[in-house]
Amino acid sequence: MTTTALDPHHASVSASITQAVLHAAQRLGLERDALLHACGLQEAQLSDPDARVPFAAQEQLWQQLASRLALPEPGLVLGQNLAPGPFSVLGYLLQSSATLGDAIAAGLRYQRLVGEGGELLLEEGDGELRLVYRPLHPELPATRTRVLALMAFWVQMMTPLLEDFRLLRADFGHAEPAALEPYAEVFACPLRFNAAAYALVLPPALRTAPLIQANPPLQHLLRQHAEALLARLPSEGLIARVVTLLGAQLAHGEPDRAELARTLNLSERTLQRRLAEEGSSYQQLLNDTRQQLAERYLRDGQLPAAEIALLLGYSEPSVFFRAFRHWTGLTPGEYRARHGQAGG
Template sequence: MSNILHESSQASVSASLTQAVLHAASRLGLDRQALLSVCNLTDQQLTDPDARIPFSVQQTLWHELDSRLQHPEPGLLLGRNLTPGPFSVLSYLLQSSATLGDALSAALRYQRLGGEGGELHIETRDDSLLLLYRPLHPQHPATRIRVLAMMACWVQMTRPLLDDFRLLGAQFRHAAPADLTPYQDVFACPLQFASDDYAIALPRTLSQAPLIQANPPLQQLLRQHAETLLARLPSASLSARVIGLLGEQLAHGEPDRAELARALNLSERTLQRRLAEEGCSYQHLLADTRRQLAEQHLRDGRLPAAEIALLLGYSEPSVFFRAFRQWTGLTPGEYRAQHGAG
């Protein structure tokens, strides 16, 4: 299910991401308290790494950083000084993935945990993998510094995780600056300006490349926590909140629709009606969630199919096997042979 861009009055961002930006600014010599004051933020608002702040407030922070940092491209400077640790669950989830492809799938599913300032899209083109970012309000004065910081941070974070990391190209919406050196230092690839999107192109073969910090047990815990956080986002559609709660319930066995409706303060009938208004149903969302989790477990290759069936709330493995063949046209064993991480 594709994410929906929210109006800036509703959109929010992770407090931990805001904290990381402030840490980077402090390392670059800026006064943290002065920045907090300009944005009407307090340290208490950023203490909980899972808290949220309005996207408009963080835009004010980016705009202030753009004016205070003396650098030809402040976004790239900030991105190179952002550390992934303060990003909390999302960055750890990506780094502990089995392969780059798994990390990108997680980034797509959980991107709203970082912030709702835009949408990530992934497209396959011939021998390349294109990561496109479409920001909310692309003409906003703070968008350039924000997106460049994100792109630079992503490259800095990913490079140490892969033995053969390299970029095929990078695209930017703005016109080419006079000095390309900051861009070449970060991306080390052909650059294209005045493009329709911000984007990074990778060799398609890197999708199956194993990540150095892969950690399956940690990954399982982080995904459960990420599903919980996703379901709690106030601006989430009902279907997105249902998917998050299903992810939680499936970790404990067969999902319970009545319990899920109660968690949303809805009756079962109202739940069904409102999901229908969004063009889906409880059963459809349950099947999609089970399929996604099943494919993830099979690609990881560490659990037998019968155990995966139990994890997904099936009373009998045979029921799971029939469902999986209907979804993919393959048995779990055939899927693992084709897509497993070995």
């Protein structure tokens, strides 16, 4: 699963994560005002937790931290001193998820709310669940500090949420350092250096593990707020946001256009007008989304067609069957059989 490609020259990060990094630095004895001055930030830029600051400024902050902290791996220590609270809506959204898989899905969906300094992906195979992070500017020395801080923070946040959290392995894109003790203390698992990517490798069974702080009502409110914040970010068109929201709504029944418009802070009329300006419509996107999901479910799994109909928000399987034949000229059974022949 990937995110929308971003222009690295216009990448930004949330003020809340910048505040969290500064608080961690203060706990380690660094002077806040000196750090702000060194990276060209003002206190006023950080007062609103939902505000954004240029990623380039935060890169400067990480560079300052790497040079001012006389530690073998300053990133690991900074990550252990980051607190989930200042991460605002995303931190609370992850903590209140029903399962670790749900939390990871939320992290993938809303990662841009925290920052655009890299891409978080989920890969599964060979008996592993790999949470991979691909940073912007991997060649910069400060990137190592930043990514290690994020990885240490993820482990620190996930550990108390699960009864039996453990890692199979931790992968690092840099060469093996002389001192491994800081890594062993944070990750408590086998370590692999000079890897293709930075990654935390988990047992697949942890995907369905329930989280101790699961809170469905809070989760619903936080998702609404997260979607509204995501809709304000640039570089992702309205069509892409509507398609994502439709995918989320379909799992709960017939999509509600009015609710979707409210989530985007738009009226229904404005939503229709802006979609028309992008060459589409709500109904076209709903049909396209249903068709794409239906074809994926039929190709990738063994779900009965009646269950797929429910997942796509249809109250009756017969309505889904008619729609699918209209889209493809095939029944769901014929499509699945044909795909099976193609795949064999």
